[in-house]
Ligand SMILES: [Fe+2]
């Protein structure tokens with residue numbers, strides 16, 4: 596499956612603009628991690644782009660992402676890619692580096708988006724790692740983002756949360772600020 600086919604699936608199944616942008620954010624972060632590990636940015640980006648495609652039709656953790664998998668197979672997504680999409684479910688096992696990277700970036704993109712949108716400029720270009728760190732400590736801010744879960748995911752990747760992980764994901768999103776609608780008002 597190529598990116599265009601994946602994007603067509605996203606636009607077919609996801610109507611929410613913010614969910615589409617979340618999936619794009621995860622795509623860009625996954626591409627950055629693929630580059631870091633010397634892996635295929637297209638393949639890592641693809642699973643990032645698709646990972647929440649079924650959320651609107653399967654909006655519970657009993658259904659998502661498991662019940663989306665047959666649809667992805669039907670549309671021609673390779674089994675390896677289906678398995679990585681499945682691996683981001685809360686009870687799923689994360690086996691490959693790609694699975695672990697997806698887990699580590701997924702919710703962080705949401706926190707970074709939230710931090711960008713409370714800037715007066717609403718511009719991700721104005722966000723620094725230290726502003727994310729401040730909001731990270733404020734557990735009432737973007738309260739749905741499970742900080743402990745991200746910390747654990749980052750440990751599995753064996754990278755440093757503040758020196759490496761957050762800067763990498765922030766930069767990946769900043770590089771695509773226009774597509775993410777985070778380039779200011
Ligand atoms: Fe999900």
Ligand SMILES: [Fe+2]
Nearest residue numbers: 617646647701
């Ligand atoms: Fe997600």
